Amino acid sequence: MAWQRKILRVDLTAGTCTSEALNMDWAMAYLGQRGLATKYFVEEVAPSVEPLSPANKLIFATGPLTGTMASTGGRYSVITKGPLTGAIACSNSGGYWGAELKMAGWDMIILEGRAASPVYLHIENDTATLHDASALWGKTTWDVEPALRKIHQDSQLKISSIGRAGENGVLYAAVINDLHRAAGRSGVGAVMGSKNLKAIAVRGTKGVAGIKDPKAFMKATQAAKAVLAGNGVTGEGLPKFGTQVLMNVINEVGAMPTRNFRDVQFEGAKDISAEAMHAPRETDGKANLVTNQACFGCTIACGRISKLDQTHYTVVNKPEYWAASGGLEYEAAWALGSANGVNDLEALTYANFVCNEDGFDPISFGATVGAVMELYQMGVLTKEQLGIEAPFGSAKALTYFAECTAKGEGFGPEIGLGSKRLTAKYGHPDLSMTVKGQEFPAYDPRGIQGMGLAYATSNRGACHLRGYTVASEILGIPVKTDPLETDGKAGLVKAFQDATAVFDSAGICVFTSFAWTLVDVAPQLEAACEGDWSLDNLNVVGERIWNMERQFNNAAGFTNKDDNLPKRLLTEAAKTGPAKGLVAGLDKMLPEYYAERGWDTEGRPTATTLERLSL
Amino acid sequence: MPATIRVTLKLYASLGKHLPPDHRRSNEITLDVKPDAVMADLVEPFGVPPPACFLVLVNGVFLPPSQRPTSTFSEGDVIAIWPPVAGG
Numbered sequence: 001m002a003w004q005r006k007i008l009r010v011d012l013t014a015g016t017c018t019s020e021a022l023n024m025d026w027a028m029a030y031l032g033q034r035g036l037a038t039k040y041f042v043e044e045v046a047p048s049v050e051p052l053s054p055a056n057k058l059i060f061a062t063g064p065l066t067g068t069m070a071s072t073g074g075r076y077s078v079i080t081k082g083p084l085t086g087a088i089a090c091s092n093s094g095g096y097w098g099a100e101l102k103m104a105g106w107d108m109i110i111l112e113g114r115a116a117s118p119v120y121l122h123i124e125n126d127t128a129t130l131h132d133a134s135a136l137w138g139k140t141t142w143d144v145e146p147a148l149r150k151i152h153q154d155s156q157l158k159i160s161s162i163g164r165a166g167e168n169g170v171l172y173a174a175v176i177n178d179l180h181r182a183a184g185r186s187g188v189g190a191v192m193g194s195k196n197l198k199a200i201a202v203r204g205t206k207g208v209a210g211i212k213d214p215k216a217f218m219k220a221t222q223a224a225k226a227v228l229a230g231n232g233v234t235g236e237g238l239p240k241f242g243t244q245v246l247m248n249v250i251n252e253v254g255a256m257p258t259r260n261f262r263d264v265q266f267e268g269a270k271d272i273s274a275e276a277m278h279a280p281r282e283t284d285g286k287a288n289l290v291t292n293q294a295c296f297g298c299t300i301a302c303g304r305i306s307k308l309d310q311t312h313y314t315v316v317n318k319p320e321y322w323a324a325s326g327g328l329e330y331e332a333a334w335a336l337g338s339a340n341g342v343n344d345l346e347a348l349t350y351a352n353f354v355c356n357e358d359g360f361d362p363i364s365f366g367a368t369v370g371a372v373m374e375l376y377q378m379g380v381l382t383k384e385q386l387g388i389e390a391p392f393g394s395a396k397a398l399t400y401f402a403e404c405t406a407k408g409e410g411f412g413p414e415i416g417l418g419s420k421r422l423t424a425k426y427g428h429p430d431l432s433m434t435v436k437g438q439e440f441p442a443y444d445p446r447g448i449q450g451m452g453l454a455y456a457t458s459n460r461g462a463c464h465l466r467g468y469t470v471a472s473e474i475l476g477i478p479v480k481t482d483p484l485e486t487d488g489k490a491g492l493v494k495a496f497q498d499a500t501a502v503f504d505s506a507g508i509c510v511f512t513s514f515a516w517t518l519v520d521v522a523p524q525l526e527a528a529c530e531g532d533w534s535l536d537n538l539n540v541v542g543e544r545i546w547n548m549e550r551q552f553n554n555a556a557g558f559t560n561k562d563d564n565l566p567k568r569l570l571t572e573a574a575k576t577g578p579a580k581g582l583v584a585g586l587d588k589m590l591p592e593y594y595a596e597r598g599w600d601t602e603g604r605p606t607a608t609t610l611e612r613l614s615l
Numbered sequence: 616m617p618a619t620i621r622v623t624l625k626l627y628a629s630l631g632k633h634l635p636p637d638h639r640r641s642n643e644i645t646l647d648v649k650p651d652a653v654m655a656d657l658v659e660p661f662g663v664p665p666p667a668c669f670l671v672l673v674n675g676v677f678l679p680p681s682q683r684p685t686s687t688f689s690e691g692d693v694i695a696i697w698p699p700v701a702g703g
């Protein structure tokens with residue numbers, strides 16, 4: 001058993017911390033992390049719950065492989081009902097915090113209620129206590145981490161916290177750990193803020209005991225690590241160039257959403273790409289990228305660490321931003337850059353630093369700025385309202401908006417609503433590039449058709465991490481499919497969605513799936529955990545988790561009408577590139593997808609499907 | 616039939632270093648090649664072994680490995696090539 005078999009329940013209203021045994025029957029059916037925590041969530045929380053009310057719960061969950069020697073075994077997820085979408089939210093983060101929680105002896109923390117005043121949770125192995133956080137409220141995540149280490153005189157404390165965005169109710173506020181790793185999407189940080197919980201500081205020295213068959217586990221993890229090392233993507237491409245290598249790829253294939261999805265190719269992509277991050281700057285001769293970085297136990301090390309040009313307008317006389325910190329990943333570079341037509345790499349890096357510092361999702365933020373810039377170009381929003389001129393391409397507007405959103409000043413609180421609410425407020429809801437209220441990531445479904453279906457059906461709103469068919473459609477992993485075709489995409493999307501649910505529930509990083517399939521994951525789980533983790537059963541577990549999430553959303557009021565894409569993508573054809581003349585062919589794929597899933601035409605799992613999955 | 620056609624070769628990620636120094640920042644170079652040139656004829660002069668070419672796009676469209684030894688190009692084509700890469 002690689003589970004610690006113990007969960008921590010924190011009643012913030014009563015101020016109590018209690019230990020409970022993990023429900024092992026559920027662990028056998030839902031594995032851990034995303035699956036198991038969602039099972040707890042749907043059992044304990046009414047689908048109709050108001051996301052920012054005390055009745056909503058917030059779960060921090062590890063997987064059975066978290067904290068073990070499995071490669072990338074440092075992951076944790078934050079599960080709640082998301083304030084941005086009103087759907088199930090599950091955001092996954094790396095870094096070191098998840099492994100630390102596991103090594104303190106806990107599989108997950110369930111937080112409920114609301115503290116009367118700001119608190120933080122301190123966990124030292126078996127001991128969990130709530131403390132006054134009044135002095136930390138209003139501080140950034142970058143200030144909170146050293147402050148808590150000082151208070152507890154423990155340089156090894158690992159900390160997850162919210163910045164001012166989470167306190168101020170930015171609907172896409174993130175939870176940040178280890179300074180720049182984020183449970184980034186769907187506003188899990190806003191839920192944490194609504195509970196008056198500033199941070200969770202953990203110290204765990206117990207390790208992960210009780211691996212079922214240590215020798216077999218060592219063998220299985222070593223074999224799996226050899227697969228990662230020998231694969232060109234995970235062994236070489238990701239460590240050297242990070243996810244950002246996609247910037248030029250996606251631009252070449254004509255699936256780069258640009259200027260709020262008006263265009264599918266960005267003329268400035270080369271200036272904000274992985275290659276640009278490696279190139280010496282003209283100003284100081286140094287490269288933006290300093291090094292790569294690994295999360296706990298990761299043998300891929302895709303993380304980017306960057307240093308800003310000290311003479312850049314964003315940081316002149318601001319030495320707090322001169323140190324090396326979390327650099328641009330592809331999604332952030334796209335959302336802060338192409339989505340707004342901004343090609344200033346240093347400005348994007350600065351905006352990304354601010355997103356980490358004050359804890360908000362650069363994807364939803366950047367995409368919302370894209371909508372604001374379009375409204376500005378149309379004359380709907382003015383300089384007077386915004387506090388700055390904001391045409392597409394303005395780096396100054398982008399970084400100004402980042403600061404306003406971080407601090408809750410000026411037009412920031414409006415940007416903090418996300419593009420769905422903001423564009424509706426100003427009378428142009430069609431300009432919101434969202435599904436279920438969540439902003440799209442960096443792939444235009446007109447140029448990568450499968451992603452349109454993946455976005456439309458994602459249980460947490462538009463998202464690339466729920467079914468990354470880009471791997472197949474563009475990169476040929478595991479097999480190449482035609483990105484412009486809709487045929488066959490229903491089955492492809494389902495397969496990616498179900499497999500990803502297993503990766504997210506095991507405690508490992510989904511980026512391993514560029515080299516691993518469940519065939520590589522199964523032996524690691526089988527050696528570590530009691531229960532049936534054969535390939536066949538893992539496929540069922542993944543599908544079960546997907547349907548459980550779907551059922552929660554259906555009960556929360558979502559219907560087949562919400563499995564949709566914005567009008568722009570369905571009616572305005574791509575203007576350039578291989579997809580020129582194409583719109584997203586969702587109507588061709590969705591009925592087939594429902595059939596593949598065993599759902600009725602309204603998008604509800606049928607009784608037969610539920611029975612087959614033991615739901 | 617013209618003696619040569621003009622195409623643009625783009626080499627990205629770790630393949631970029633094979634380009635002449637003044638083309639590394641833009642990752643691209645314009646080439647005049649014989650009309651019957653295939654992918655290997657484009658990359659080999661720069662010291663790029665064809666097996667290192669993992670993702671090959673011609674005007675943004677995937678060129679399958681099976682067609683790389685035989686597929687020729689047209690005037691103005693843009694051939695973009697990457698080693699094994701992925702992201703998310």
Ligand code: SF4
Pocket residue numbers: 072094095293294295296298299300301302303509510511512
């Ligand atoms: S692949 Fe990247 S994101 Fe995933 S665990 Fe490793 S360093 Fe972290």
